[in-house]
Amino acid sequence: MFHFFKKKTHKKLEINLQNNSMIINGTSLAFPLSLKDIEAALGKPDQVVKRDNKFIKYIYDNTGIVFEHSFSINNHLKKCKTYIDEEHLISTVFLYYGDFVKSMTGEKELPKQPCQAMVLSDGKSPYFFSDRHRVGDFNLILWTPYGTNFNGIAETITDTLSISYFPEIKHERESYKLKETDEELLHFDNINFKLTIIQVLMYDLRVLKPYFDIYDFAEEFSEEEIDTESIEIIQPALEYMINLPIPKKYAEQVQEIDMDGGNEIYMNLIPQWDGEDETFDLNEVGVEELRQFPNLEEATIMSSNFKQVKAVFDEAGIDVELL
DSSP: OOOTTOOOOOOOOEEEEETTEEEETTEEEESSBOHHHHHHHHOSOSEEEEOTTSEEEEEETTTTEEEEEEGGGHHHHHHTTOOOOTTOOEEEEEEOOSSSOOOSSSOOOOOSSOOOOEEEETTBOOEEBTTEEEETTEEEEEOOOTTOOOOEEOSSOOSOEEEEEOOOOOOOOOOOOOOOOOSOBOOOSOHHHHHHHHIIIIIISOOSSSOOOHHHHHHHOOSSOOOTTOSSOOHHHHHHHHHOOOBGGGGGGOOEEEOOTTOHHHHTTSTTOOSOSSTTOOOOOOHHHHTTOTTOOEEEEOOSSHHHHHHHHHHTTOEEEEO
16 A cells, blocks of 8 residues: 555654753764754755844754854854854754744744754753753753743743853953052943943953952852852942953953843853843943943944933944844
């Protein structure tokens, strides 16, 4: 008997995360990935979406998976000494779970079918704390509805899951005791603007010392216990940033500001921050603050007062857009 119309079945995907590798049904993919890497495991993507800023989406319709190639991870990979070349800049994967595919942030390019893959962390179901889990060099985030935070093992995943390859930068531990200096210093009236500059100089360019790590800071700061899994601002850490002197000599190195909920500065102030509130929004900044940075030409900011803030950036001659 011939079964001309027999429905084709697909083997359910199993994704196991270990160290810097994603193992898909037995095929190991070491991050950062290239298009050839993912094609070896899943074949050619059904959709390819490209943007001008070297951002590419590879969409697999039937598996509900999207791989993102982004040039923005370039510098971080170089700092971690894991950079390969511009072909290997795929570092984030989105798995669109649920009864149907739904957008997270208004994105229009989506797979046609929801994801049904089983995701494992070192061979076990991942345990989420406030929607987050880390295994090896990967950060996992469950994109649950605003205002809800999931804790525990998800028996059935119903929200989009992002998996981001973000290896930690190795650094020597330094003392966090602030020292007096005779150097000319930058002046800040708005702490959220200062935090954006600290992100650039301390974490992106690594010229501002000491490199702040909340876990090292918690061990050194013995006056009171610090919760390094906090979902609220760690006040001693914020006070440290407020009082941190930034020499004016570094100002010329700031060429671009790129605010993002995953910036290291924010993760060291609120380790379990989900990036969904306005805590670090840049809602105020002075034109004189901006003019301290002669080479600052463009900025992407988080703000709930963008129109007013944009006017200040415009006056300073700096291109700005809302994240």
